[in-house]
Amino acid sequence: MTVAPEIGGTSQAEPGGETSPQKLLAPVLSAFWDEPRSWTLETYLRHDGYEGLRKALAMSPDDVIAYVKDSGLRGRGGAGFPTGMKWQFIPQGDNKPHYLVVNADESEPGTCKDIPLLFANPHSLVEGMIIACWAIRSERAFVYLRGETVPVLRRLHEAVREAYAAGYLGRDILGSGLNLDVTVHAGAGAYICGEETALLDSLEGRRGQPRLRPPFPAVEGLYACPTVVNNVESIASVPAILNKGKKWFRSMGSEKSPGFTLYSLSGHVAGPGQYEAPLGITLRQLLAMSGGMRPGHRLKFWTPGGSSTPILTEAHLDVPLDYEGVGAAGSMLGTKALQCFDETTCVVRAVTRWSEFYAHESCGKCTPCREGTYWLVQLLRDIEAGRGRMSDLDKIDDIADTLNGKSFCALGDGAAAPVFSSFQHFRAEYEEHIRGRGCPFDPAKSTVWADQSHPEVHA
Known part of the structure; x- marks a missing residue:
């Protein structure tokens, strides 16, 4: 667990004019x-x-x-x-x-x-x-x-x-x-x-x-x-x-999102743990006080509130981590589960693993979720294994749309969120898997990249 020794709702300047990252925390x-x-x-x-x-x-x-x-x-x-x-x-x-x-x-x-x-x-x-x-x-x-x-x-x-x-x-x-x-x-x-x-x-x-x-x-x-x-x-x-x-309580955070909260920082970071801070702190500030990404690597994508919230990228490092700020960036604050992934991570693989989780945990009560999560997994596995077609991307997008807002509960929305957001930010990576007939992030699965002319690949 990572905690800070003092309570404070606003940043405080050091004698040299710099702000100490630890002063941004508010342990209650x-x-x-x-x-x-x-x-x-x-x-x-x-x-x-x-x-x-x-x-x-x-x-x-x-x-x-x-x-x-x-x-x-x-x-x-x-x-x-x-x-x-x-x-x-x-x-x-x-x-x-x-x-x-x-x-x-x-x-x-x-x-x-x-x-x-x-x-x-x-x-x-x-x-x-x-x-x-x-x-x-x-x-x-x-x-x-x-x-x-x-x-x-x-x-x-x-x-x-x-x-x-x-x-x-x-x-x-x-x-x-x-x-x-x-x-x-x-x-x-x-x-x-x-x-x-x-x-x-x-x-x-x-x-x-x-x-x-x-x-x-x-x-x-x-x-x-x-x-x-x-x-x-x-x-x-x-x-x-x-x-x-x-x-x-209102002296911390923002007008519409006041107070303190626990941020769970995990993934490819030097100092994972619980960071209790006022709402509105940024991931850049949290990474600064946690030692940043693991040495020699950079941030590729991250979740602001667990896997059921749309993923964000390095471009969103300065988004205020409150309900309004994250919402304006196209995601949700959710449970403040900040999972950080570096450039060695395959987006397709990460989304596939999350989709497998939602398919396994679907209660089966409604058809969109029961069937949709199953077929998402099948198509994503094909793409990761090098068996995918370009037309599969449209199928995945259509299934995710059927899940989003049309399931009996929010599990369908959560299953669709990583799909939609990964398509928005990393669609080229999906296409790279299809053209290359495998995952370029795993040498054991990578194949010859020169052959990109198969009609089934470009269908």
Whole structure:
């Protein structure tokens, strides 16, 4: 894990007038990850733990919702929907139980922020859940955790146990009258369960498949009752906002994308890790503080939010990494999974591997996704192996168009994103594979390049 030693929302100049890259970071959730036993309640309390909860319980539930809404906190799980607004959608006075469900089924290729957060600082999530349940008037909350992460599961169970023992969970929390029970549920390892309605079906014991909407979870979610589904980082950010104030939170980031967030830097970089910084930092700045690309190599392409977001190139190094900046560049901020690939990487191979992942993880409920992801893989494999035709590129483009916006859930959009964006930036590389009858990045597959006149190649 890579963290910085101080909190600061804006860049600061060194005596010589230069800006220190480390000053651009804003460690809040990651501020004490490197301390011994950082995951314990004792350590958390030394760092103002549960102070945000005390302040929230002194406010009315509606005031807490308004406060989080005014802070500008946006969901950290992908779409960036305003967190306070999502809480506000829960109907009141309906005489139904209300539920909070935390989506910890982190499985987007390249994404690795929620699992380290839960491993090193689980009490930030527990405190955030209590505040959220006070706000939406819920007495039952669930954490849906990716089942393969057994060490994280154990630490989260221990954090919940500590919270019960200290009176932060259970009956009449801190004398507020709030009763709350938290259940940690281990999922069975399906990517589709990261989609909120598929997660709810899985949590209810059914096969994880997305639901038809409307009704939306805020009206009929878990057990057909009003439900808020939030990402781990979204909920874990709430205690600091209540404790330090919404103005403090808005002092970081941009007007429409305020606050701090975790950026997961991985791939062909010298210093991969978690970099917690204000929204709006650039990849160039993150690379500067992480040691850049691996020695002797340069950036070729990268993802701003995992493999389901359109890829960007070296030309986008200075794009502000907030929701508006990345959107204007033609991609999505998503989960801030910054996968960086250097010039030795074959784009066709990377897109093929991602497509194989989506084909494997498709739940099969809708035809565009079930059939489209399968045929994408077949055509991409042919091109990579040197069996492709020029006409296959039009077929791939057509299949991706059938997936995009026409599947039952966003998995189809995610499968189409790397295809469309790689065609936009690297179509010549696909054509090179077809003309050269193999992948030029792998000597074992490269063949004679002189023979480019086969009619089937140019069909």
